[in-house]
Every structure is written in C-alpha cells, then in structure tokens.
Amino acid sequence: MKNVVEVQPNDGKLAILIPGLGAVATTLIAGVDAILAGRNAPVGSYAEMGHLPTADGERVRVKEAVPLASLEDVVFGGWDIYEGNAYQAARRAKVLSNEDLSACQEALERVKPMPAVFDHEYVKNIDGPNVKSAKSKWDLAESIVADIKGFMDANGCDRAVGVWCASTERYIEPGPVHQTVSAFENGLKENHPDISPAMIYAYAFVKSGVPLANGAPNLALDIPAIVEFAKREGVAIAGKDFKTGQTLMKTMISPGLAARMIGVEGWYSTNILGNTDGAVLDDPGSFKTKEVSKLSVIESILEPELYPELYGNITHRVRIDYYPPRGDNKEGWDNIDIFGWMNYPMQIKINFLCRDSILAAPVALDLALFMDLAQRAGMSGVQDWLSFYFKSPQRNGDVMPPHDLFKQQEDLFVTLREISSRSSVKAPKIASAS
Structure with missing residues (x-):
C-alpha cells in the first residue's frame, strides 16, 4: 500500500x-x-x-x-x-x-x-x-x-x-x-x-x-x-x-475445471429475466455492454495461452432474453462441453433459478x-x-x-x-x- x-x-x-x-x-x-x-x-x-x-x-x-x-x-x-x-x-x-x-x-x-x-x-x-x-x-x-x-x-x-x-x-x-x-x-x-x-x-x-x-x-x-x-x-x-447469478457460478466452476486440467470445448449460457433490467437489456446497445462484461470471465480464468490443448478453442456464447412473466426471478442455464482423458467428451448442465x-x-x-x-x-x-x-x-x-x-x-x-x-x-x- x-x-x-x-x-x-x-x-x-x-x-x-x-x-x-x-x-x-x-x-x-x-x-x-x-x-x-x-x-x-x-x-x-x-x-x-x-x-x-x-x-x-x-x-x-x-x-x-x-x-x-x-x-x-x-x-x-x-x-x-x-x-x-x-x-x-x-x-x-x-x-x-x-x-x-x-x-x-x-x-x-x-x-x-x-x-x-x-x-x-x-x-x-x-x-x-x-x-x-x-x-x-x-x-x-x-x-x-x-x-x-x-x-x-x-x-x-x-x-x-x-x-x-x-x-x-x-x-x-x-x-x-x-x-x-x-x-x-x-x-x-x-x-x-x-x-x-x-x-x-x-x-x-x-x-x-x-x-x-x-x-x-x-x-x-x-x-x-x-x-x-x-x-x-x-x-x-x-x-x-x-457479480450475482450466472457469472458467479462461472467464477466458482471454472477454477475447479482448471485445477483438475479438465478440457473445455464450449460454454453456452442463456438467461431469462423479466424485471426492468431485462427490459433494458432487450435493447441491442445495452445488451452489448452486458455481453462484453460477461464474456470476459471464462478465458481469463482458464488461460488458453498457457493451456492451448485444453482451452485454446473454446466456443463461448452468452444470451439474455427478456421474459416478463419471470419478473425478478432470473433463470440462468449453462451447457458446458468438457473433455477428459483421451479426449472423451462429457457435459455439465447448470440451471440456476435465482432471485436477481x-x-x-x-x-x-x-x-x-x-x-x-x-x-x-x-x-x-x-x-x-x-x-x-x-x-x-x-x-x-x-x-x-x-x-x-x-x-x-x-x-x-x-x-x-x-x-x-x-x-x-x-x-x-x-x-x-x-
């Protein structure tokens, strides 16, 4: 200091x-x-x-x-x-x-x-x-x-x-x-x-x-x-x-995958949200701001430059859909395509029904x-x-x-x-x- x-x-x-x-x-x-x-x-x-x-x-x-x-x-x-x-x-x-x-x-x-x-x-x-x-x-x-x-x-x-x-x-x-x-x-x-x-x-x-x-x-x-x-x-x-819902989950799970040297091929994330935040993010300009924030997490933690065999070709997608019936009760759904020993594929599914x-x-x-x-x-x-x-x-x-x-x-x-x-x-x- x-x-x-x-x-x-x-x-x-x-x-x-x-x-x-x-x-x-x-x-x-x-x-x-x-x-x-x-x-x-x-x-x-x-x-x-x-x-x-x-x-x-x-x-x-x-x-x-x-x-x-x-x-x-x-x-x-x-x-x-x-x-x-x-x-x-x-x-x-x-x-x-x-x-x-x-x-x-x-x-x-x-x-x-x-x-x-x-x-x-x-x-x-x-x-x-x-x-x-x-x-x-x-x-x-x-x-x-x-x-x-x-x-x-x-x-x-x-x-x-x-x-x-x-x-x-x-x-x-x-x-x-x-x-x-x-x-x-x-x-x-x-x-x-x-x-x-x-x-x-x-x-x-x-x-x-x-x-x-x-x-x-x-x-x-x-x-x-x-x-x-x-x-x-x-x-x-x-x-x-x-950092609350889906991104919180990513910053918990990604370090575990990296610690065990488990490969990641793709990470698809989607959210449904019906409150004012969801309405605002329904505009492409505001969504772009949120997307840039959410996309920066995975690559930073998994460090593909150090482990290209494990994380060098990740497909990472983030979506947010405005769905008024859900209100403040956001749902974050993740599909993670991972691979292990001898490149055998596996998957992790996360369904986080949270309250924003x-x-x-x-x-x-x-x-x-x-x-x-x-x-x-x-x-x-x-x-x-x-x-x-x-x-x-x-x-x-x-x-x-x-x-x-x-x-x-x-x-x-x-x-x-x-x-x-x-x-x-x-x-x-x-x-x-x-």
Missing part, C-alpha cells in the same frame, strides 16, 4: 447514495431495515457475517477486525427517473412479499428520489418524468454535486458513499473526450454526446469527494479521465457490474461499507481488491485483477488484514476449526 496512514474512525452517520432506486436498491433498503429490526440475518453479506483469516491461521469477525460503518448509522438516498418513494418503487419491482413490504414500509417511504440525470439515447426501453434538465452536462454534474451536499446536510451525515444501481447503458468505446480530466470537463460544458449519464454521476461523486462503486457494466469509472480525477482528488472508485435482486442487495451493501472503509483508510483510485464483487473487475493501471473467485477472495483478505494493521480496532481471535 502506498498510503500508510491510520484508518479514520467510523464516527457519525453514513449516507449511502444510490443512482437508480429500483429493484436492487429497494431490496437493499428493506433488507437493512429487517436486519436492524431483528427480523432477518444479513445473509449474503461478508461484511456483516464473515470472518477474516489471520496470517497465523486463526479468524476474527470482519466487523471486529476493521472499523466498518454500523448499519444503525446508515441513511439511504438516491436518484430515479420515477417520482414515487422507495416503497412504491419496491411494490413496482415485485421482488418482496406483501408481508415483507408491510414490515419495512416506513423505512422505504422515507426514501424519496431526487430527479435523475437520464438520456434516452443511452437507455432505450424505459422512461420516466423525474429527470433533471439543464443547459449543459456540466450543469447536470453540478446539480448532482449540490444534491449530495444537500442530502448530507439535511440528514446530518458525516460521510457518504455511492453505489450505482441504475440501468445498463448502451455500449460505447472510450474516445478522446474520455482521456484526460480537462478534455472531459470541456466535454461536459460542450454537451459532448459520448459522455453518458453514468459518467456525469461518476464525475460529480469524485468532485464531491465521495467514493463510488459501479454495479452496472457501464463505461463510467473505467475511463482514464475519471481514474485520473479520482487519484487527484483522493477518492476511492471500484467497478464494474455486480436478492443476490445483488448484499453485494451492494458490502461495497458501500468497504468503499467507505477504503476512503477512511486513505486508499484513493481504483480499489481492485474489491474485484470479488464484480463481473468485470476494473483494471488498476497495468494490473488486471483475476476473475477467479477464490483468488479474488484472497485479495480481499490480504487488503482487509493490511487495513486492520493500521486500525486502532483490536479484535479477539476466534480459533479455526480443527
């Missing part, structure tokens, strides 16, 4: 600010309320439930090893293109049961969306009335900066962190406007068409000194201008695209808590140690993070141990099972 400084305390309130108060965000808010009320355990959250292996083979609770923000101190806010509060948004998303919605209705109704930055050219298949208007994209960024400050002041928050939970934007390649901070700022002022809403939010968060994690495959935090800006301003950033937002909500929570921790630990720029949570981990300079879930987990452990060594928190050790 370059910044060897003492970790700042976790005193005061933490604002978790979310662009996109849809299915994932409202499920997160409802889940935190259920945890605080004692109705549910924080299942799926490593930050809340996990233990950290120590260098000498023992374990401590993560919450006791590093000074994470307490859920009691969290205040939620955000932006959305729809005007209704988070309770209305949660009912529209149809993720949670009526019983659960009734139990957390008060907590959800407190969260009312600020007008969003939105451009129909970047997200085709949805629209809403709660949208900012301004003369320039620079003015839109300034409006978000004002929103962040206003929310923190109104709610007595000492710190803030952002987690992007809004829709997948259409695919775009980096251009000249994305290369430097000055070029990007000029582009904002000149309404450059290659600056997307997600990039406007990214700029505004960094300008506000607020760390941001990108839960979608949008090209927002990745561009050189934002990376440079984050380093200059001392702000932590991390992305991209929450139920898997994503604890990921969003962990990222919020760990990004706040990173900011207080003086860790600016790309937080590649959080690649554990992303489909398409963000490159940190010349370093490309691994896709292997278990290597990513070890990177997470290593960094948390390092932060713990700089923290005044002293946790009791828990002996490992014999």
Whole structure:
C-alpha cells in the first residue's frame, strides 16, 4: 500500500447514495431495515457475517477486525427517473412479499428520489418524468454535486458513499473526450454526446469527494479521465457490474475445471429475466455492454495461452432474453462441453433459478461499507481488491485483477488484514476449526 496512514474512525452517520432506486436498491433498503429490526440475518453479506483469516491461521469477525460503518448509522438516498418513494418503487419491482413490504414500509417511504440525470439515447426501453434538465452536462454534474451536499446536510451525515444501481447503458468505446480530466470537463460544458449519464454521476461523486462503486457494466469509472480525477482528488472508485447469478457460478466452476486440467470445448449460457433490467437489456446497445462484461470471465480464468490443448478453442456464447412473466426471478442455464482423458467428451448442465435482486442487495451493501472503509483508510483510485464483487473487475493501471473467485477472495483478505494493521480496532481471535 502506498498510503500508510491510520484508518479514520467510523464516527457519525453514513449516507449511502444510490443512482437508480429500483429493484436492487429497494431490496437493499428493506433488507437493512429487517436486519436492524431483528427480523432477518444479513445473509449474503461478508461484511456483516464473515470472518477474516489471520496470517497465523486463526479468524476474527470482519466487523471486529476493521472499523466498518454500523448499519444503525446508515441513511439511504438516491436518484430515479420515477417520482414515487422507495416503497412504491419496491411494490413496482415485485421482488418482496406483501408481508415483507408491510414490515419495512416506513423505512422505504422515507426514501424519496431526487430527479435523475437520464438520456434516452443511452437507455432505450424505459422512461420516466423525474429527470433533471439543464443547459449543459456540466450543469447536470453540478446539480448532482449540490444534491449530495444537500442530502448530507439535511440528514446530518458525516460521510457518504455511492453505489450505482441504475440501468445498463448502451455500449460505447472510450474516445478522446474520455482521456484526460480537462478534455472531459470541456466535454461536459460542450454537451459532448459520448459522455453518458453514468459518467456525469461518476464525475460529480469524485468532485464531491465521495467514493463510488459501479454495479452496472457501464463505461463510467473505467475511463482514464475519471481514474485520473479520482487519484487527484483522493477518492476511492471500484467497478464494474455486480457479480450475482450466472457469472458467479462461472467464477466458482471454472477454477475447479482448471485445477483438475479438465478440457473445455464450449460454454453456452442463456438467461431469462423479466424485471426492468431485462427490459433494458432487450435493447441491442445495452445488451452489448452486458455481453462484453460477461464474456470476459471464462478465458481469463482458464488461460488458453498457457493451456492451448485444453482451452485454446473454446466456443463461448452468452444470451439474455427478456421474459416478463419471470419478473425478478432470473433463470440462468449453462451447457458446458468438457473433455477428459483421451479426449472423451462429457457435459455439465447448470440451471440456476435465482432471485436477481436478492443476490445483488448484499453485494451492494458490502461495497458501500468497504468503499467507505477504503476512503477512511486513505486508499484513493481504483480499489481492485474489491474485484470479488464484480463481473468485470476494473483494471488498476497495468494490473488486471483475476476473475477467479477464490483468488479474488484472497485479495480481499490480504487488503482487509493490511487495513486492520493500521486500525486502532483490536479484535479477539476466534480459533479455526480443527
């Protein structure tokens, strides 16, 4: 670590600010309320439930090893293109049961969306009335900066962190406007068409000194201008695209195949999804963004350049179909054509009937808590140690993070141990099972 400084305390309130108060965000808010009320355990959250292996083979609770923000101190806010509060948004998303919605209705109704930055050219298949208007994209960024400050002041928050939970934007390649901070700022002022809403939010968060994690495959935090800006301003950033359903399975299974030197000839993946995310991805431009994110996993883990006999000719296909009857209950189906000794063929079939937002909500929570921790630990720029949570981990300079879930987990452990060594928190050790 370059910044060897003492970790700042976790005193005061933490604002978790979310662009996109849809299915994932409202499920997160409802889940935190259920945890605080004692109705549910924080299942799926490593930050809340996990233990950290120590260098000498023992374990401590993560919450006791590093000074994470307490859920009691969290205040939620955000932006959305729809005007209704988070309770209305949660009912529209149809993720949670009526019983659960009734139990957390008060907590959800407190969260009312600020007008969003939105451009129909970047997200085709949805629209809403709660949208900012301004003369320039620079003015839109300034409006978000004002929103962040206003929310923190109104709610007595000492710190803030952002987690992007809004829709997948259409695919775009980096251009000249994305290369430097000055070029990007000029582009904002000149309404450059290659600056997307997600990039406007990214700029505004960094300008506000607020760390941001990108839960979608949008090209927002990745561009050189934002990376440079984050380093200059001392702000932590991390992305991209929450790793939840099918890709989570791939990063678990691929390392096992590679460890046993089992060959892979083809991997076909298809998904059916009926929520807003599915509707957005029904547009070819947005699907292209998601496809690029999902396709990068297999080849990175199996390393065909090292094992051409095993993985040199893989056919990898990814499909996503919008199927409204399924709602948020996504189904990911994989057919894996493998081969073994003497090239005899075999197959693996996976049918993962998952709940998209139920898997994503604890990921969003962990990222919020760990990004706040990173900011207080003086860790600016790309937080590649959080690649554990992303489909398409963000490159940190010349370093490309691994896709292997278990290597990513070890990177997470290593960094948390390092932060713990700089923290005044002293946790009791828990002996490992014999």
